[in-house]
């Protein structure tokens with residue numbers, strides 16, 4: 211296997227994708243040296259996985275239908291793949307740690323062998339907290355360019371994965387365009403496409419589902435939400451709830467089971483799905499079809515009954531060396547968030563927990579990126595590995611590109627807050643660098659170090675636009691006479707102290723953060 215070299219050539223942080231958006235550049239948040247070494251070794255942008263995967267396909271050529279291309283399979287054979295090495299560099303962890311976590315199932319690297327322009331990343335308790343952005347159309351709004359613009363915003367502002375939740379128009383074409391343009395893993399919910407191919411939900415069959423799953427796997431989808439944990443016996447449990455079943459996939463499966471008076475066909479055919487997944491290395495994102503849709507319904511019998519089944523399904527998938535993460539709620543008040551993580555870890559054998567929010571209150575439509583980011587920060591702190599964003603449009607309409615930006619920024623804040631609270635090595639460096647810039651009145655560095663520099667600068671410049679004010683020892687908040695940080699510096703000076711030590715520490719931190 212080829213390993214990524216330690217080439218140090220500096221490249222700009224922005225580079226074009228192999229399949230760029232027309233006239234657009236997606237900013238990749240990746241270590242510059244890694245991009246440089248990729249280009250150096252393989253002679254072009256993002257060609258690395260072509261070579262890695264081709265070599266593996268040759269090695270397994272005789273396995274035919276029974277080949278297993280999953281990262282977990284290789285990890286369990288003791289192999290440190292190129293993807294694991296790549297992830298280790300991004301995370302600043304040892305490759306062997308990544309391998310052992312993937313082998314153990316506590317970490318996944320969603321990396322379908324057909325998604326060649328992917329920049330491998332990892333989701334797990336040992337690695338930084340990740341965020342997902344949902345994009346995709348609905349039956350009332352369908353436009354490939356709009357979806358690609360959402361992808362651009364999502365990746366530009368820092369989404370670690372995207373899910374294409376398209377339910378209308380030419381679903382395979384939209385997905386193809388998204389996979390080709392996306393450097394981050396792409397997830398889907400295959401039942402949405404299956405539903406688009408039948409007249410009524412009750413017409414769904416396992417044959418159709420397997421067909422859709424195989425087609426999506428061949429196209430390069432990295433992980434799929436499979437609602438196999440909602441069982442027939444769970445359906446009566448939701449009748450006491452205020453909002454019933456709020457997962458689209460969960461409600462469709464409940465409808466199908468009640469109509470046919472039969473068990474969930476995804477649960478009964480999980481082995482067939484595993485066979486497809488391991489051939490292409492698709493990861494399970496076991497769907498929480500019974501997640502609570504309001505805080506009153508959180509942590510109820512229905513939700514936890516399904517979670518236990520997800521643990522059982524995890525064991526089955528791991529018998530095939532198929533990678534798994536577990537989806538979680540939803541709407542949960544703050545006092546019940548820790549319990550969610552504890553139960554998931556216990557019942558699902560520490561498979562990575564991938565949660566939607568959760569929203570901690572229900573009375574703020576239009577601001578649910580905030581209500582949910584509070585819960586997301588808490589659940590990330592307690593141990594969730596990936597946070598699925600919620601946009602301001604949640605419950606109200608399909609998000610547009612600006613909503614995607616707002617949702618991603620809110621979740622970058624939540625995930626970073628979780629990493630800081632978990633004391634991940636170096637997680638606070640950028641915060642400390644920005645704080646030094648703030649105290650030393652280096653306004654331009656303060657903007658640069660912020661999550662959304664243009665917004666920070668625009669807000670500052672609203673009242674003090676001139677260049678002169680980029681070194682001013684105040685801003686328009688307190689004005690020149692009442693700037694407490696300037697007054698502190700004056701007090702220091704009167705006591706015979708200058709700012710040399712702070713300046714030195716700032717320079718050192720800056721080098722660390724910018725060289726990261």
Ligand code: SF4
Nearest residue numbers: 684685687688693694
């Ligand atoms: S004026 Fe107030 S808000 Fe502005 S930099 Fe000084 S202390 Fe901070």
